[in-house]
Amino acid sequence: QQQVKQSPQSLIVQKGGIPIINCAYENTAFDYFPWYQQFPGKGPALLIAIRPDVSEKKEGRFTISFNKSAKQFSLHIMDSQPGDSATYFCAAKGTGFQKLVFGTGTRLLVSP
Amino acid sequence: KAGVTQTPRYLIKTRGQQVTLSCSPISGHRSVSWYQQTPGQGLQFLFEYFSETQRNKGNFPGRFSGRQFSNSRSEMNVSTLELGDSALYLCASSLYGSTEAFFGQGTRLTVV
Numbered sequence: 027q028q029q030v031k032q033s034p035q036s037l038i039v040q041k042g043g044i045p046i047i048n049c050a051y052e053n054t055a056f057d058y059f060p061w062y063q064q065f066p067g068k069g070p071a072l073l074i075a076i077r078p079d080v081s082e083k084k085e086g087r088f089t090i091s092f093n094k095s096a097k098q099f100s101l102h103i104m105d106s107q108p109g110d111s112a113t114y115f116c117a118a119k120g121t122g123f124q125k126l127v128f129g130t131g132t133r134l135l136v137s138p
Numbered sequence: 139k140a141g142v143t144q145t146p147r148y149l150i151k152t153r154g155q156q157v158t159l160s161c162s163p164i165s166g167h168r169s170v171s172w173y174q175q176t177p178g179q180g181l182q183f184l185f186e187y188f189s190e191t192q193r194n195k196g197n198f199p200g201r202f203s204g205r206q207f208s209n210s211r212s213e214m215n216v217s218t219l220e221l222g223d224s225a226l227y228l229c230a231s232s233l234y235g236s237t238e239a240f241f242g243q244g245t246r247l248t249v250v
Contacts, residue, residue, distance in 0.1 A: 058237040060237075060238070060239075062241075067243075068243055068244075069142075069144075069228050069241035069242050069243045069244045070181075070228070070241045071241070072238060072239070072240060072241075075237070075238065115181065119237055124194065125171070125183035125186065125194055125196065126171070126173075126181075126183065126230075126239060127183075128180055128181040129180075130180050131180060
């Protein structure tokens with residue numbers, strides 16, 4: 027119940043393409059869903075986050091779509107660039123002193 | 139504003155030794171969490187501290203411990219190191235009551 031399932035494990039798109047990364051959860055107590063971007067040798071950086079009362083959130087080229095009934099959420103990267111090549115993690119968290127539960131990560135490669 | 143600072147960045151220890159890692163949170167952040175990142179297990183929650191008290195603990199053996207000081211800086215300690223403890227140890231800080239967690243660059247621990 028504490029798991030967050032993430033797919034695909036890896037993804038290759040051409041520059042300008044729209045990679046989509048999907049996550050699914052079981053625990054309905056989760057009420058905060060962030061996405062993190064991690065470059066090699068760096069810590070994860072908070073990219074964008076959403077709460078269940080919103081179905082979509084956009085920040086720049088990054089969009090989260092959230093489907094509460096299906097318990098799924100996804101990250102879309104518009105007009106992807108080679109600099110977006112990184113590992114992306116979805117996560118989920120409940121209220122209070124609850125841990126972030128991470129997905130297994132998606133390694134994205136954007137080819138020039 | 140300075141980000142989360144973790145020291146040291148790299149450590150090599152021998153099996154059986156102990157190690158202490160340090161984390162300075164973002165100024166004003168009073169909550170500090172620790173995570174272990176490995177290729178096989180991904181990002182796993184270790185513990186969270188707020189106001190010098192451990193508020194939440196992950197599923198790790200008692201060899202893993204931590205503490206938080208009155209200035210919100212935190213340390214984690216791993217005793218009797220095992221080869222499997224080799225990992226990137228990440229610290230994240232957040233404002234009390236906020237769900238946004240910001241990660242440091244991590245400490246890469248190698249146990250030989």
